[in-house]
């Protein structure tokens with residue numbers, strides 16, 4: 001399958017030049033919709049922004065099949081991290097980067113470009129293909145909110161490919177951890193620190209005691225825990241009444257995650273008890289773990305697509321969350337595919353057009369491999 005390099009470069013540049021912070025994706029959504037319209041494809045939106053905020057919802061384009069085969073989902077997210085204000089591109093022979101004062105937004109515009117260009121190549125070549133669902137989500141970077149807002153009944157696909165991973169193209173992420181985040185508040189009693197400290201209950205000391213009891217860092221090869229934020233107190237002459245911690249737990253094994261969360265809570269409860277503090281222990285589920293077996297249908301299709309693109313399939317375990325965590329929990333089984341993002345979330349970020357061309361070839365490869 002030939003992918004036109006100039007077309008990919010032009011697509012990337014247009015996407016990069018259209019800002020798309022989370023909750024402000026309407027501009028880039030219009031660019032994507034226009035590209036799909038050029039292919040005669042309709043685009044629908046779930047208007048999830050009316051519930052979760054922002055200026056546009058998730059976009060879905062259904063491509064009717066011309067051959068038998070499973071409906072395939074392809075997904076990338078439309079939003080990028082900040083900053084891209086004043087973005088100035090440096091376009092070299094293969095690399096596209098910024099002037100170093102902003103991020104590029106290759107996460108996840110490299111994925112968006114790979115899907116657009118890969119599908120376009122298949123359709124323009126008139127190759128037989130199964131039904132496709134092209135889903136472009138909003139608000140991934142700030143908590144997978146767009147993907148979480150997707151009604152599973154909106155999608156017919158049982159297998160999916162999330163293009164949102166770095167290099168080398170051909171690498172497939174088949175597992176990712178669960179993550180919980182915890183806001184923990186210790187409430188003691190304020191008192192004058194010089195005059196009558198014995199009337200106070202020092203919430204900072206209580207939080208410190210809890211942290212001292214806690215096993216954190218790497219718990220085992222697939223479980224981690226981190227207290228990342230601590231705040232509290234007003235002045236040196238006041239026994240601090242309140243101290244807040246923010247912590248997270250991750251594991252690729254749900255039972256281990258629950259055990260570590262229980263340990264975290266026990267440490268906080270023991271310290272609160274010892275100091276006579278009141279404790280508020282919050283828990284939010286950031287995302288759920290998933291694991292794909294390379295031998296299940298979506299794994300085999302992903303590998304077939306990589307091979308069809310002339311690349312060597314490689315499986316990898318992921319350490320972070322993506323929209324795939326959300327889809328795997330309730331919707332289609334998804335593999336996360338490399339699409340050429342490099343040094344993401346930094347000002348050194350860049351993409352090689354040749355990587356995105358290869359990722360588009362993988363998309364086209366999956367589609368043609370699935371056609372029966």
Ligand SMILES: [Zn+2]
Pocket residue numbers: 077107108140164
């Ligand atoms: Zn991403």
